[in-house]
Amino acid sequence: MKKKFMVINGPNLNLLGSREPEIYGAENLKDIEFYTSEKLSEFSLGKVEVDWFQSNIEGEIVEKIQQLIGSDYQSLIINPAAYSHTSIAILDALKMLNIPVVEVHLSNTHLREEYRQQKLTAKSSTIIMEGLGKRAYLFGILSQLIK
């Protein structure tokens, strides 16, 4: 049976590659999508479908999360980006899901500014992964596939 994953990326992640590359790396989101699917196909994990969504708009992210309620997605991998630190709306939407939520951050925010230390959205995540760079999404998906 096909296993379906939704990946949601929040604000400014559409500019990965050119945005602070010393922190977030030189690859853009399309490169990371390609990297993730290439690596996934190297493992014999059966049929895995990964759908990617990015928005700079909080309400659009909330709506995408709401669409997962009662859907056939097996897990959500989410990098809420700056909304992780501020968004009760995204936290509340995540609370309505009954599938595992893996929150990922490319950088290790623990080593960064004070205002990145609060993670509202992580309060309803099953797993949190930080500092993996472009491998974040791959490892997030693998965390759900490998028992």
Ligand code: DQA
């Ligand atoms: C980020 C970390 C956030 O603090 C920041 O606002 C981002 C990206 C990360 O992937 O490291 O936009 O989520």
